[in-house]
Amino acid sequence: MTHTLVSGLEPPYYTAVFTSVRPDDPEGYGETVQRMHERVQDVPGFLGYESARTPGGIGITVAYFRDLESLTAWRDDAEHEAAKRHGREHWYERYSVHIGRVEQSYHYER
Structure with missing residues (x-):
């Protein structure tokens, strides 16, 4: 879960909103999420992400990308593809x- 909000992005840009239902803390999940977070940082055009999960297992992650090419590069990343496949088979x-x-886009900060 992230504890800061992504703000100050100049439109237009793209979002990938991933909503999911999974059990709390399945085996290997945290390590994979950390690895994907490290990996997406290297995608040119990646702008940041926000993530939250309810105690009941509903999760929402919003990732921000400058353009469709950068979002597509992340979607098609081989390690990300393997993580998605594993998630479908074991977690989600x-x-x-x-x-x-x-x-x-706009934001407010006290």
């Missing part, structure tokens, strides 16, 4: 992915 009860173009 269900998930969905939504891709969107952000045309307007």
